[in-house]
Amino acid sequence: MKKKVILDVDTGIDDALGIMLAVKSGQFDILGITTVNGNVSLNKATENTCKILEFLQVESQIPVIKGASRPLVRPTFFEHAVHGEDGLGGALRDVAVKTAAIDGFGPDFIIEQVMKHPGEVTLIMTAPLTNLALAIQKCPLLVEQVKEVIFMGGAVKDMGNVTPTAEYNMYVDPEAAKLVCHAGFRSLTLVGLDVTRKALLNIGHIEALGDTPIGRYVRESTSDYTKRYFMRNGVHACALHDPLAVGVALNRALVTTQTYYVDVETRSELCDGQTVCDFQNRLGKEPNVTVCLDVDADAFLDLFVRTLQA
Secondary structure, three states, X not given: OOEEEEEEEOOOXXXXXXXXXXXXXXXXXXXXXXXXXXOOOHHHHHHHHHHHHHHOOOOOOOOEEEOOXXXXXXXXXXOHXXXXXXXXXXXXXXXOOOOOOXXXXXXXXXXXXXXXXXXXXXXXXXXXXXXXHXXXXXXXXXXXHOOEEEXXXXXXXXXXXXXXXXXXXXXXXXHHHHHHHOOOOOOEEEEOHXXXXXXXXXXXXXXXXXXXXXXXXXXXXXXXXXXXHHHHHOOOOEEOHXXXXXXXXHOHHHEEEEEEOEXXXXXXXXXXXXXXXXXXXXXXXXXXXXXXXXXXXXXXXXXXXXXXXX
């Protein structure tokens, strides 16, 4: 039986690679992909998602559903400097999308599918957590029926990537992230910068993909992203943040985890969006999040390249 999943994305460069990994793996029954404001606007994220599915020739098999167009209470905050104005680093810029999102609202779709398949659905969240927070607010029983939530976000020991302390997805909608962390999911796994910064795609991996449509797409979409990563970190590579969350859904043995009490800062002048992990149980509260602390990066990158080669 294939694992039933819903992907929730704000499709920029690494979301697109995550979608490719999920589709090409053949291990998922992808019930749908919900889109949300984040790296780019909701409309652009939706367009990019449809483009990627068309590129993979699976657009008729996987519905795309628009979700929230803004964070719960905050203004939008896009990341064009990393993902480009089009969100895909210029790749597929001249491709006209032929399909469109189906009617509906992302949070409602999540509720509908989870309640239709109680205890079976894995939510893979690679964007600000607005859609899931809205779904919880509308249907609190949802948390009892979801099999697991795996979300890319946060940094528990490492520095942030949008402020000194905050990772982008948490920073964009910290109120949503806080709500999700405290909702009471039976399995809630944080795939943060502590591990995604170790999953570095370099030229060797790209060359291994060959002169194929996917190989050419990956090379083009990650070109400027890699240059920016070098400017910031001194490494000729780019971090596969969102694909690693998909990788954890494919094979949890790729990561080392521990369960801790985790909260998200929402009322700080300097630290909004910071993921606070209580490593020493200073607060005396029950653990609520399974935190990824280390990753077998070589094994993951091998999985990523082999899957996209297939």
